[in-house]
Amino acid sequence: MLEHGHKALVEDVELRPIKLRGCELDLYVAPGSLFLPNAVSRLFAKVVEIRPGDIVFDIGTGTGVLAVWAATQPSQQVHAVDPVKEHCELALRNATRHGVADKVNVYQGSLFDPLPLGLRAEVIIGDVSGIADGPGRALGWYSSDVPTGGGDGTEVVIDLIRQAHRRLQPGGRLYFPIAVGLSDGDKVMAVARECFTNLVKKVDVWFPLSDEEYDLVACCLPPALLSKICQRGSRMAWNGLIYEATKPTGG
Numbered sequence: 001m002l003e004h005g006h007k008a009l010v011e012d013v014e015l016r017p018i019k020l021r022g023c024e025l026d027l028y029v030a031p032g033s034l035f036l037p038n039a040v041s042r043l044f045a046k047v048v049e050i051r052p053g054d055i056v057f058d059i060g061t062g063t064g065v066l067a068v069w070a071a072t073q074p075s076q077q078v079h080a081v082d083p084v085k086e087h088c089e090l091a092l093r094n095a096t097r098h099g100v101a102d103k104v105n106v107y108q109g110s111l112f113d114p115l116p117l118g119l120r121a122e123v124i125i126g127d128v129s130g131i132a133d134g135p136g137r138a139l140g141w142y143s144s145d146v147p148t149g150g151g152d153g154t155e156v157v158i159d160l161i162r163q164a165h166r167r168l169q170p171g172g173r174l175y176f177p178i179a180v181g182l183s184d185g186d187k188v189m190a191v192a193r194e195c196f197t198n199l200v201k202k203v204d205v206w207f208p209l210s211d212e213e214y215d216l217v218a219c220c221l222p223p224a225l226l227s228k229i230c231q232r233g234s235r236m237a238w239n240g241l242i243y244e245a246t247k248p249t250g251g
């Protein structure tokens, strides 16, 4: 677990406001080098259900936006994980800035690896990298310091779904994203159906791409994925989904 008060690694930070369900947070971010909270972060906050006393894991916390938000809810404790050390540092600083550092523990590492053995959550927010390497880098959403979802965008999300059942309390809820077209959503859903009995689509939105963005994406996506990026009105757009998964099959 990261401790407060270590020497700062990230110096080029700025404060930016972000409106999430129920609150507006000023967050330290580092545009250009670290992941920037975005519309998907807001959509997660819109649909994640936190009940009084819940333990929450925020896996893929980035600079801590959803961990800090979850700590402002009636949760008991929030455990936030990210492999990027600089993300973890800003997540801690953001928790301190919002007076919730006593409720947020930040760990550097992959998925559930750094969490204490046996610790389970009622809520797992799984906003991990779910965009294929090509478009993630070409669109500038992922700097070279931040891992993407691999060749087809599914690597991290699939590992998260496969491991989550060992980390959920009975009755617990996992939330995970799918970027249809920018990742192989069918492959993710096949694994999700294997691992969970109940899957509810909580978010289904289209994000338009500019002509320039579409050209970039078209150059680096295999045809099978590119064909899922559709014309919506006058623009090409990709489909962003967030699922709530409950009742693990235990497999």
Ligand SMILES: C[S@@+](CC[C@H](N)C(=O)[O-])C[C@H]1O[C@@H](n2cnc3c(N)ncnc32)[C@H](O)[C@@H]1O
Residues within 6 Å of the ligand: 035, 036, 037, 038, 040, 041, 059, 060, 061, 062, 063, 064, 065, 066, 081, 082, 083, 084, 087, 109, 110, 111, 127, 128, 129, 130, 146, 147, 148, 156
């Ligand atoms: C789409 S960003 C979301 C960040 C944050 N939740 C937000 O809304 O700004 C995905 C995050 O997943 C993290 N990530 C990538 N691989 C991971 C892994 N194996 N375990 C945990 N987090 C991972 C990335 O470093 C990045 O911060």
